[in-house]
Amino acid sequence: MDVAEGGRDLLFVESLERGMRLLAAFRGTTDSLGLTELAAATGLTKSAAQRFAHTWERMGYLEKDARSRRFRLGIRVLELGFFFLRGHPLAGRAMPHLLAVRERLGVAVNLSLRDGADIVYAVREPDQRLTLAEMLPGRRMPAFCTSAGRALLAHCGDDELDAVLAAPGRIRYTPHTETDAQALRREIETVRRQGFAIARDQVLIGQIGVAAAVPDFGRQPAAAVNMTMTTDQWGEARIVRELVPQLMAVTEAISRG
CATH class of the missing domain: 1.10.10.10 (Winged helix-like DNA-binding domain superfamily/Winged helix DNA-binding domain)
Structure with a gap:
């Protein structure tokens, strides 16, 4: 520079x-x-x-x-958004995989990209229960409270993670949104051990998401796939049993191209 x-x-x-x-x-x-x-x-x-x-x-x-x-x-x-998605190396590869998951499982599925302390939803395959804001690509959300964001933060180095968690102004979207830095670090350490993140009632009451980073061999992952469901139909045990294996398979498939 x-x-x-x-x-x-x-x-x-x-x-x-x-x-x-x-x-x-x-x-x-x-x-x-x-x-x-x-x-x-x-x-x-x-x-x-x-x-x-x-x-x-x-x-x-x-x-x-x-x-x-x-x-x-x-x-x-x-139009600029179209050019971005058309030229992004993961967006085109991810779309058929995400569509297949949505059709097979009936859950909303997204590809998210990390941008600093935030994520941006790049490719979205919604289900019919979601709001308009949850259907459109380009939405920016804080990484700390989303399953995709936590999956990506788990791949940060400790210093980078500390910097993200030290930033003030975390928003409580629901009464259950976790904003305490130490509690969030424990959540992310769990994600590091198990390889996927689950976030329940963090942005919307009655919504639960599961996410995993897309492997980028030799580099820190910049993208994650997440599935979003309602808590009246999906609990954590069922998600781990039925969705996590398919989630991991999808992220591997996108990574391989």
Whole structure:
């Protein structure tokens, strides 16, 4: 990396970062945003927010309502997601395996990618009981509270895991969401020993998930497969007996290509 005296990255384009910050402002909302809201969310001046928003609109990455003068993400953003999935080495390989599992077992199954302390659902084969947010690819979730996230954190080195668990601000999605760092470390140590993770009632009450990392021989796994079920039909003993062997077979098959 080219670094100037004082540690500044000479290749980092700060104006581009500010423009991308404006697009990222839409991550936390399903609503359209006006210029005042965009400026407040990004820390930009209103005039800078206006210039960036206008540029993104001209390029098709934002759409502007002519009456309200508010912005929402444009269709070119969705197209970028398509290009990402089409070019990702695991997404194409995983899809037929995930579809076969969903058809055979009747459970939702996903391929997740780790991004720091989070996971992002890349390929999803939902069942009919899930909400829209649980059906769409691209959803970001904290790794600590999901079965896929825990399966991936189990492959981190101790220092990296400590850094993830030391970060503040863990959200309690349900009364059962585990947020204590020491308890989470014990959970992840269990995942390391057994090779798979089970998370019950951590994000939604009545939901249970099981996950395993996709082996990436010689490197730290960057992806995991998880299955999601309802607790009224699936308990941990049944999951271990009936689903875990098939889960491990699927992750091995995706890894082999």
